[in-house]
Amino acid sequence: MKTVVIGAGLAGLVAATRLAQEGADVVLATKGLGGLPTSQGTIDVWGYRDGKRVEAPLDAVAAAPAGHPYAAIGVGAVKDGLAWLAEHLPDWLTGDAAANVWLPTAVGALRPTCLCQPGMLAGAGATRVVIVGLARLKDFQAALIAGNLTRTGRVEARAITIDIPARSGEADSSALTYARAADEPGFAAHLAAAIAPSLGSGEAVGLPAILGLHTPGVGRDLADRLGHPVFEIPLPPPSVAGLRLNDALTTLAKAAGVRVILGSPVTGLKAEGDRVRSVTLASAGHDRDLVADVFVLATGGFETGALALDSYGTVTETALGLPVRVPDGDLIGADYWEAQPLFAAGCAVDVSMRVLDAGGAVVHPNLYAIGGVLAGAQRWKEKSGDGIAVGSAMKAVAAIMGGER
């Protein structure tokens, strides 16, 4: 079976890899890298509901209201997706799908997530911590983080700052430059020597997520040297934690036989009857028709340009011009922190993840939509985007390979 997946975020990478593992011929077409390099490198499933913390994310998924992507995806596909990720990225993801953990953030809040990186785990539930800042890394302000963590009332935190250069000749290094330095042998020993004198007994050590870009175990090495638990706190982009997942999943996809076409947008489709025959790839010089049996749209939401809002209030799906479900009434509310109806706009799908029109009929029997383009969720407020991406990818692949076309 020939398949084309459009988009290389979490949803697209998982769907493409799963399809290839199931024996499909897969082309993954993407106009640029997906969103993972900007992510926290964790897998959120459901973090907040009705303003309250969610302790059991899968229970929240099971209780999703009609119209929410999880209602179509179902708890089984989300569970399968989490298990698949943990199995395939053992170096970078761990956790109990049934329970959220609360991890310190780069502004000193405690954020709920479901799967996290092994090197972050010691941050969950630590009550006495030292936050270690690096003098040349401006995206990680140790005093701010320690102060805010202490204000949560759950943690007693203090800050220290050490000065270890990532490379010579640079006073202002990015987290990525530090992570590349930490991939080299010897860096953990330098860190340990600088941190050890400042530690008191029973303290956990919080560092920016720079402990190796592609080398797992740097944090464990550091913890062994210090004799204290060590945890990483993910940073704003360039997010090393996010890049780890992106690179690992991309490598997995290619190893499974996925052919990646990077750098060209998909700009339309050609149909034969109700079936999609090909999508149009705007490659340099000339357009190219990617012909396949099945197509999976995984282009994301407003943040990637997959959905667009014009000045008349019209929302469109920009790659294929598919029908979009838009909430009634005002799309943007006055309170910035409230759920914005606009963000619930997107493609409506059936339980196989096939795109539906306004009347609820399947638009093309061989066209599926997954991830951020799906209608019905307030991802940023619910912290539900990763679970929707992974769950919808698993659901679509099961439908495609199970012959539900």
Place this chain on the structure above:
Amino acid sequence: MSLDFAGHEFARASLDHCVKCTICETQCPVAAVTPAYPGPKYIGPQAERFRHGLSVDHSLDYCSSCGICTLSCPQGVKIAELNSQARAVMKADHMPLRDQLISRTTVMGMFMTPVAPLANMALGISPLRVIVEKTVGVHRHAPMPHACSQSFMSWWKKRPEKPEGPRGVVVFFHGCAGGYFEVETSKKTIEVLEHLGFKVLVPKQGCCGLAEQSNGLFDRASASVLKLCDDLRAAGKDLTIISSSGSCTGMLKHEAHEIMGVSDERLRDVGTRVRDVMEFLWELHEAGELPEDFPRIDLTVPYHAPCQLKSQGMGMPALDVLGLIPGLTVVESGRACCGIAGTYGLKREKYAVAQAVGKPLFDMVRATNPHLALCDTETCRWQISQSSGVPTVHPISLVHVAYGLSELRQLIPAGA
């Protein structure tokens, strides 16, 4: 005209799409190895807001124009193009003599071919290279092309004309390197096309101007590319134009338009008709028109997709095509760039950066097969061959073997 365009037109069109996500910075191979270059976002979309036609930061010159930033950008910002334009403006009033010289690829070939043994010997003399480094600024260890004693055109003209093939007619675009230095690649491409049943036309043709463009000589480059379009159009209307010079293909497909603003019907016509040879073979495969009864080739070989091929946004057709040959395992390098970036890695002040950029690739190539590597563009092949010590050829060479037009032992020495 081109420089005016660079100063204030296209550069800003995509600028506001930048959301400062820094994905380009994470992918930049130059920023990864030197603090001298602060990264594509910093020097591109960020600095651009302050330029007003003038440069605010000369570290811009350390951009190698590999284009990986544009390729990776999820928002469609033309970061590399923006930086190439800004550099052209920055260098306009003090263009180094060296950059004017090394961008004249055709002239180099024309002078070296008649005296090939002498030219090759001269390039191998260390004291001479030291003098060249000191006076001209081309690094003493930089990879240099190997002159052939017969140019491609002189081979082509001495060849008996073939009858029209059953598949129709295509045009071959050899590029400067394919005309003078990488003559074997050009010959093999033509032999494969003829084997498939095409009649190949080769009009007299000049340079695409890519080296001039990447050195900021936009006016000269624009004239070169339009002259080339006239040359290629002279072969016939609506014919597919096929090239084994991956980077020159990119110049015709998009770079001349997107970087220099050349908006000319002749360029549009040629740019939509031109195909990289591996892309063309894959199109035949997809149409069910490629004979694929290949014999088994038991070989594992590294393949590096060059930046200017990747930036055409067509995936890696060489990998796809070679994947049709049973027994052959082609391992994609997965490394960003070889470092040379056309003429960047030749320059005295950039040589060390280029070597550091390429190092992970050289290591990977040596570890995968110490006797043979594959890459689609000429200067990248010279860089990989010289810096890894592994002979590097165009992927068409293996297709040539698979169709029985040559033997594997001609690529890999016996006993290796």
